[in-house]
Amino acid sequence: MALEEISARWQGKPxxxxxxxxxxxxxxxxxxxxxLEKATKILQELTGQKPCIRKAKKTIRDFGLRKKEPxxxxxxxxxxxxxxxxxxxxxxxxxxxxxxxxxxxGNFAFGIKEHISxxxxxxxxxxxxxxxxxxxxxxxxxxxxxxxxxxxxxxxxDHLLDRDEAILSVKNMFGVEVVQE
Numbered sequence: 001m002a003l004e005e006i007s008a009r010w011q012g013k014p015x016x017x018x019x020x021x022x023x024x025x026x027x028x029x030x031x032x033x034x035x036l037e038k039a040t041k042i043l044q045e046l047t048g049q050k051p052c053i054r055k056a057k058k059t060i061r062d063f064g065l066r067k068k069e070p071x072x073x074x075x076x077x078x079x080x081x082x083x084x085x086x087x088x089x090x091x092x093x094x095x096x097x098x099x100x101x102x103x104x105x106g107n108f109a110f111g112i113k114e115h116i117s118x119x120x121x122x123x124x125x126x127x128x129x130x131x132x133x134x135x136x137x138x139x140x141x142x143x144x145x146x147x148x149x150x151x152x153x154x155x156x157x158d159h160l161l162d163r164d165e166a167i168l169s170v171k172n173m174f175g176v177e178v179v180q181e
């Protein structure tokens with residue numbers, strides 16, 4: 001569908017307007033101990049929420065990983081926190097996202113190489129510099145029928161969010177430039 005057709009389809013139909021469901025910020029350190037504690041502290045300062053620790057699923061001797069060893073920290077943002085964090089995170093990547101970052105369901109993800117490139121973040125020598133992954137899930141009103149426990153149902157195919165609509169909505173919401181590669 002052409003972008004003009006999509007925006008014309010949204011006119012006067014609030015149930016078709018995409019919205020940000022959640023943003024997941026992940027810092028994977030690869031080992032437990034002090035580096036993971038530093039990453040947890042950085043993530044808490046950036047998002048204002050307490051990160052959840054993730055553990056390795058299996059042992060990989062070449063990487064020095066043991067099963068159930070803490071290796072990463074993660075935060076899920078919802079509501080108003082999403083807009084504030086996402087604006088800063090997109091500025092860290094110069095408001096440019098690759099077209100390949102979008103999947104067929106309208107979600108997208110990007111990486112930030114250094115957390116100090118996020119505006120308002122200062123370098124702290126005791127914490128160091130870490131990179132992170134940011135994954136954004138987009139949805140429309142009415143997607144709850146798919147997740148609810150009672151009377152669960154499928155979302156109609158004409159109501160599902162696709163890649164082109166997600167690209168257009170992100171451009172409108174944040175003024176992001178989607179780069180073709």
